[in-house]
Amino acid sequence: MSGAVSSARFTLQIPAVRNDFKVLAFEGSEAVSTLYAIKVKLVCEVHDFDMEPLLGQPAFLRFGLDGEGIHGCIEDVQAGESGKRLSHYGLTLVPVLHYLQFSRDQQIFQNQTVPQIITQVLKRHGILADAFRFHVQTLPPRAYCTQYGESDFEFIQRLCAEDGITWHHQHSVERHLLVFTDDTVFLPTLHATTYRQDSAMVAEHPVVHRFSWHARTRTSRVTRRDYDLKRPHLLLESRFVADFTPGLEDYRYPLAMENEKRGKQLARQALERHRADYETAEGQSNQPTLRCSHLFELTEHPRKQCNGLWQLLEVTHTGRQPQVLEEHATHETASADGFTQGYRNSFRAIPAEVVFRPPLSARRPPLVSQTARVTGPKGEEIYCDEFGRVKIEFHWDRAELNSERSSCWVRVSSNWAGNGFGAMTLPRVGMEVVVTFLEGDPDQPLITGCVINKLTPAPYRLPEHKTRTVLRSRSSPDTGGYNELTLEDRAGQELVYLRAQRDMELQILHDSRLEVGRDRRESIQGSSQTSVGKVIAVEAGQHVQIKAGANVVLDAGASITLKAGGHHIVIDEGGIFSSTEIVMGGEVSRDESAKRFASQATGNPAARQTNASQPSPEESELEEEEEEVELEDETPAGITLRIGVFFDGTGNNKANSETVAACYAPDANLAEAAEEIQKHCAAHGYDGNGNSPDNSYGNDVSNIVRLHELYTDHAFEVLPEKTKQASLRVYIEGIGTTADGGDSLYTQATGRGETGVLARVEQSPEKIMEQIRSLIDSNPNALIEKIEFDIFGFSRGAAAARHFANEVLKGKRSILAKALPAGSPSLSSSFDWDPQSCIGINFIGLFDTVAAITNPWLLDFTGANSRNPGLDLKLPEGCASKVVHLVARDEYRENFALNSLGEIDLVLPGAHSDLGGGYLPRAREKLLLSSPVTSTISRSHEATRSAAYVAAEKEAFAWYTKGVIEDDAPGNQLRVALWETPVIQRLERGRSTPDPQKRVYAAAMIERPVHGELSLVYLRIMRELGVRHGVPFEAIDKNDSKLSLPEELIPIHTKLEAYALGNSSVEGLTIKERALLRSRYIHLSAHWNAAKDFNSSDISIVFINRPTKDKQRVIHPHE
Structure with a gap:
């Protein structure tokens, strides 16, 4: 222009x-x-x-x-x-x-x-x-x-x-x-x-x-929620809605809103931000x-x-x-x-009328924790507000105010905080404290503890006194005084030491009991005064000695009785009476009054015995109180019921695997087995040559089954008297399987149907109720006061576990509440399915979540997408005390997209079932590792001269460099697989082509033995994580050969477990250990073996285990 x-x-x-x-x-x-x-x-x-x-x-x-x-x-x-x-x-x-x-x-x-x-x-x-x-x-x-x-x-x-x-x-x-x-x-x-x-x-x-x-589809509704410690019962929630369809919501917590007006403003701005480019x-x-x-x-x-x-x-x-x-x-x-x-x-x-709001910046890397110094006004040793919050100064803060202006008020974590009760230990000015940050946000510091340094050392010198547990305070203002409780645990010197700098008060509202195994000494510099409302009884096995430097005064309002050697003296308002003559200066006293008392005392012994046997009103009252306590103790107390629910994966079934366990055991030799065992195994697809069926009878039990077996079960046990807790275990069969029956290929392909993901969740209440009824039958007086769930799942079973967890959180609206409504005889009167008080989730343990729900009727044939209709896979923050998600690093099949849990994901070596289990202990992989390529050549030429063969050979070499095969292992092969089909001759003017052609198919192929024990490493990791968070798992039997780790996996297990537990920031596996896993234990789950009779097809759908195009796993975010 x-x-x-x-x-x-x-x-x-x-x-x-x-x-x-x-x-x-x-x-x-x-x-x-x-x-x-x-x-x-x-x-x-x-x-x-x-x-x-x-x-x-x-x-x-x-x-x-x-x-x-x-x-x-x-x-x-x-x-x-x-x-x-x-x-x-x-x-x-x-x-x-x-x-x-x-x-x-x-x-x-x-x-x-x-x-x-x-x-x-x-x-x-x-x-x-x-x-x-x-x-x-x-x-x-x-x-x-x-x-x-x-x-x-x-x-x-x-x-x-x-x-x-x-x-x-x-x-x-x-x-x-x-x-x-x-x-x-x-x-x-x-x-x-x-x-x-x-x-x-x-x-x-x-x-x-x-x-x-x-024009584009954008979010149409924004909801923001926050929490205010000054108004904890107030729901701080703001919404802003635009009248557009579909109704797409953006809900987030927390959002710093000082008041409802500010919250509404921020919610409006968020919606404007979403719709700015509508x-x-x-x-x-x-x-x-x-x-x-x-x-x-x-x-x-x-x-x-x-x-x-x-x-x-x-x-x-x-x-x-x-x-x-x-x-x-x-x-x-x-x-x-x-x-x-x-x-x-x-x-x-x-x-022009649209308000543009800039997009939020990428979230800052979360700040985990730091240390800081507690500060306050000059001259103050303890500085806090009504909520126990203190001021701090970070080491990096160059302002160096070192005063009450160093920071905002920072909350202090306590191990117990209730309504007027709990534990209170406030950090004092000058202490070094550990500061974490809510949501990883530097604007939300939270003090979680204190640490010692050169200026604030431990109360006793270390490591000399490492056996002491000490709680020592300091007088304020500092005068050098302190109160202290010390526990000395050094063998032979065990001691509990309690020190009060000034006064000590004990208040006991009922009984107090003291038992001393040897001597007791009290040293009081001033006076000692004991005031008892009713009775003082002092008894000594040998001597009672009372000594005073000046005077001893015994003062009684009615009488004083002295007994010794079968005689006694009584002093009352009538005078002094003795059971015998009183010898004074070696002579017998002639006091007639003493004689009268002696005759009364010896003349009517029955009367005295009767009086002695009649309890006083005070003693009667004590006895009644004791009887009431005994009656209360006999009232049955409510129990906390722990229920472990275990959702198995697609194609995994405990009963079916156990039915054929003898067919795939590492020491199984079908050629020498009894005839009936051979027939049994052959009927289920085992031929004795290493071939196994491609169904639930061809899998070993998964880690879900193994964990289920380790979970403590009291269903058929009589609980000990006054027990406070019981546990049950519930197994949910894998997706697409039926115990002692055939598999549903439709369900295994789609995740839908009567044995699908949603169906398994809907069937879970009945399974749970069966176990509860067994428990109550064995313990008819037991009342359930609280139910806590431990939930486990693998693969699609993990998706079912996540959906089940959200079902539990519905409380009174859940399918569980319908199966066992409040007021049922086995429930305590206070049990009402309230998630805050009656039910909860302690632990969620997941192996490699793959929902993969498809719907062929809606032309949805792939499980790689994130469309999983009807499933609620998002686990709310704080839904359980602990959530663990073990993710397979070496899984990248197109149909096995991961439903991530974000930062919770713990990525570990192995394919899908290497983590969740199900692979046979010994198997032989015979797989196409590359997509079959084809080229057309003359029938007279060798197939190895084709372009297809050359391409496959390069692919095979690439796999060799990855170390997937052991060179010296017998029977290992990594080669090019070839097969040919003739090209139909076309006619030209009634004559065939002079050079007949053929189509050559070629692909990299591997044949190798592979072991299944890697899943036992992850069994141990999941169990240990569970035990550390209160899951009632029993120990793994060291004598159980099916659960024993090969020697070569023990150091690998040690390193991976340390990594999973957070004791190590890296896996720490050596090059040799990684090579061992690749060549012997990690299965090649992604391959190009076609469905039966489709090896010469290029239709992608028949390659059901094909890898993703870039060999990178599809990961769906936690939404």
């Missing part, structure tokens, strides 16, 4: 540097909330112009007739080729904000708004108030905002996105102004531009010559005034809906000025589309 606009001269003005540059061409893009970069090609008569001093200099590229252009700072200069007169140079114009990408900081901002925070960051880089402007509504200040692990630019970008603020630049000859805005009313409006369809005609003024409109337009023009974040009006478009105001999101500027070349140049200025001269742009826009 040529003409007035196209002939415009482009210039580059660099005020600080004298230059003779002429603009040859330029190109670059500017977009909303994005850094722009304009690359400029220049020519100059100076051949050795020093470009380096230009770096950082301001410059203005003018490309419009009315002075329109783009201002920026010079970055990325270059000197190019030189001609006879002109030399080529290049540079890039960027905004000042560009340089903030190269500056990183870690700092904390408190009680500041986003504009205030951004202003601080910009001013630190010399970008003063006249270089930027905010057009935003008043925003609430952020109580605590952390820049961590981000560049200054990334930090600003994130803050703007979180608060729905966009930014752009407005250009003039002198500067580029950075503008922040959150409303379209602040966007500049450009003059109208006419639409003229692209043609060979030259327009007299700038026009839009291409314009297309697009309706977009793309176009091309030669209008030089177009800039991003400007409004422009389009007119005279034949489609009426296109005429009107549009908001520019992105503009790409292109200019070419070949006339500055006055000689032949080596640089070609023409583009592929024929554009050779002038200015043009392309743009993307949305309707």
